[in-house]
Amino acid sequence: MNNLFISYDLKNPGQDYDRxxxxxxxxxxxxxxxxxxxxxxxxxTANQAAEIVRRAQDANDSLIVIDATNNDASWFNIDQKVGEFMQQHWNQRAAAASRY
Incomplete structure (x- = not known):
């Protein structure tokens, strides 16, 4: 089993949180x-879970799924600079001192 952490932002008022x-x-x-x-x-997997949750969201909503078991992640509509930062630092153990 995979340990997934899922976080989302629903951008428009009146969003269907239940979905x-x-x-x-x-x-x-x-x-x-x-x-x-x-x-x-x-x-x-993180990617499979993200695809499933993404289908319940609107196009402009954001989502990140982190698989703590396999050190993997999948995201949608995350700020491009933040996404690049995470990709550059994902496996660097000393990166904790630098922040976006």
Whole structure:
């Protein structure tokens, strides 16, 4: 099983949170950590889980799924500079001192 952390931002007023939450809960055993941060024990990879949740979101919503088991992540609509920063620093252990 994979330890997934899922975080999202629904950008437009009147968003259908229930649809997104239902998609997250469908991935496996779950716990709501914070308002829009979830932990899921899942057989899905980060990419597979992101695709499932993404289908429940609007095109401009953002999403990140982090697989803590396999040190992997998948995201949509994250600021380009932030995405590049994460890709550059993902596996660098000394990167903790530098921040975006």
């Amino acid at each position: 997104v939450i239902t998609a997250i809960k469908s991935l496996g055993s779950w716990a709501k950590v914070q308002y829009s941060l979830w932990y899921v024990s899942s057989a899905y």
